[in-house]
Amino acid sequence: MTKSELIDAIAASQAQLSLKDVELAVKTILEHMSEALASGERIEIRGFGSFSLHYREPRRGRNPKTGDTVDLTGKYVPHFKPGKELRERVNLGLQAGR
Amino acid sequence: MTALTKSEMAERLFEELGLNKREAKEIVELFFEEIRASLEGNEQVKLSGFGNFDLRDKSQRPGRNPKTGEEIPISARRVVTFRPGQKLKARVEEYAGTESQ
Numbered sequence: 209m210t211k212s213e214l215i216d217a218i219a220a221s222q223a224q225l226s227l228k229d230v231e232l233a234v235k236t237i238l239e240h241m242s243e244a245l246a247s248g249e250r251i252e253i254r255g256f257g258s259f260s261l262h263y264r265e266p267r268r269g270r271n272p273k274t275g276d277t278v279d280l281t282g283k284y285v286p287h288f289k290p291g292k293e294l295r296e297r298v299n300l301g302l303q304a305g306r
Numbered sequence: 307m308t309a310l311t312k313s314e315m316a317e318r319l320f321e322e323l324g325l326n327k328r329e330a331k332e333i334v335e336l337f338f339e340e341i342r343a344s345l346e347g348n349e350q351v352k353l354s355g356f357g358n359f360d361l362r363d364k365s366q367r368p369g370r371n372p373k374t375g376e377e378i379p380i381s382a383r384r385v386v387t388f389r390p391g392q393k394l395k396a397r398v399e400e401y402a403g404t405e406s407q
Binding site (some may be wrong): 209210211214217218221222224225229230232233234236237238240241242244245246247248249250251252253254255256257258259261283284285286287288290293294295297298299300301302306 | 308309310311312314315318319322323325329330332333334336337338339340341342343344345346347348349350351352353354355356357359361363382383384385386387388390393394395397398399400401
């Protein structure tokens with residue numbers, strides 16, 4: 209499912225808002241989530257999961273083209289931990305043979 | 307720092323887009339529910355600019371009850387993994403926070 213298919217699915221599940229409004233809402237939600245993570249804030253959605261940042265230590269890497277070593281600084285990467293309901297439903301999907 | 311939750315997301319839809327509070331809450335609920343439903347149906351979810359929710363099937367493997375030391379197999383399961391997109395990774399990398407979470 210892509211972002212535009214998600215927008216279509218949400219629009220079809222409710223009666224009040226136009227497709228355009230749902231599209232704006234989805235983009236606003238994703239921007240809000242990205243902003244939160246970019247400012248070091250966690251996201252916690254019960255039944256879905258949580259997003260947080262994990263720290264990667266500085267390391268010495270290599271340019272794969274030239275073979276030169278490069279010093280890479282430490283950085284943060286986004287991490288997602290699925291919540292209980294999501295884990296259970298995805299597993300039920302497996303048991304149902306999907 | 308406090309965590310971002312559904313109620314703050316709904317609040318922003320109310321403030322920025324002028325949805326009423328009930329609509330805003332419903333859209334936020336549906337956003338996460340439709341993603342869960344897709345994953346439950348074994349379909350990955352690709353949100354460009356943010357990231358992809360992928361599915362991986364794991365076969366059964368031997369495990370152990372950490373309390374008793376008893377061997378018990380860990381059953382085959384399907385798990386969700388999240389791969390952040392380039393844009394999100396670039397924005398997060400710039401974060402120079404001192405606390406690791």
